[in-house]
Amino acid sequence: MHQITPGSDTQRELRDALGRFATGITVITTHSEIGPLGITANSFASVSLDPPLILWSPAKHSRRFAAFAEAMHFAVHVMGAEQSEIADRFSQNGTAFQGCDWQPNDHKVPLIEDCLARFECDTLATHDGGDHRIVVARVSRAQWRDGEPLVFSQGRVGDFTPRLPE
Ligand SMILES: Cc1cc2nc3c(=O)[nH]c(=O)nc-3n(C[C@H](O)[C@H](O)[C@H](O)COP(=O)(O)O)c2cc1C
Numbered sequence: 001m002h003q004i005t006p007g008s009d010t011q012r013e014l015r016d017a018l019g020r021f022a023t024g025i026t027v028i029t030t031h032s033e034i035g036p037l038g039i040t041a042n043s044f045a046s047v048s049l050d051p052p053l054i055l056w057s058p059a060k061h062s063r064r065f066a067a068f069a070e071a072m073h074f075a076v077h078v079m080g081a082e083q084s085e086i087a088d089r090f091s092q093n094g095t096a097f098q099g100c101d102w103q104p105n106d107h108k109v110p111l112i113e114d115c116l117a118r119f120e121c122d123t124l125a126t127h128d129g130g131d132h133r134i135v136v137a138r139v140s141r142a143q144w145r146d147g148e149p150l151v152f153s154q155g156r157v158g159d160f161t162p163r164l165p166e
Pocket of ligand 1: 025039040041042043044057058059060061062063064065090091092093152
């Protein structure tokens with residue numbers, strides 16, 4: 001077992017420890033001053049069913065931070081197993097919509113088609129979260145399809161393999 005007391009000289013190790021927690025991968029989109037904008041994020045989490053609330057955390061060091069931290073409307077796209085290329089693209093480039101099938105909603109938020117799930121959201125509150133901001137939002141519409149998710153753990157992207165019923 002590795003062990004650290006988190007501090008400025010052990011950030012890498014803390015990241016490694018936190019990376020043991022597997023997540024899905026999402027692409028968050030919004031309408032910004034420069035037009036449609038997207039970002040790959042694994043900080044998405046469900047918060048509440050009644051009212052329907054979710055959260056995610058934009059990093060303050062990101063060049064896309066202001067646009068996402070101030071967005072009143074955005075959409076969360078949960079990536080399916082075969083969509084790692086979309087996640088790759090939006091981790092490198094916020095305007096990588098070429099080749100994506102997408103349409104704007106009533107708030108001009110880009111909605112990418114054929115994702116495993118999609119949540120259209122209205123920002124309710126934002127909270128300071130150290131080097132991130134925590135954005136809490138209300139879900140105004142949820143859509144989903146059958147399929148397997150893209151999974152992220154320990155810096156790697158993979159597939160989800162369900163255990164057979166015992
Ligand atoms: C799997 C994965 C998960 C990520 N999760 C987040 C996240 O939750 N919040 C965030 O701000 N950036 C996240 N990023 C980083 C952004 O996608 C993007 O790479 C980063 O903002 C690049 O910096 P830039 O915006 O200055 O170009 C993640 C990247 C990857 C590959």
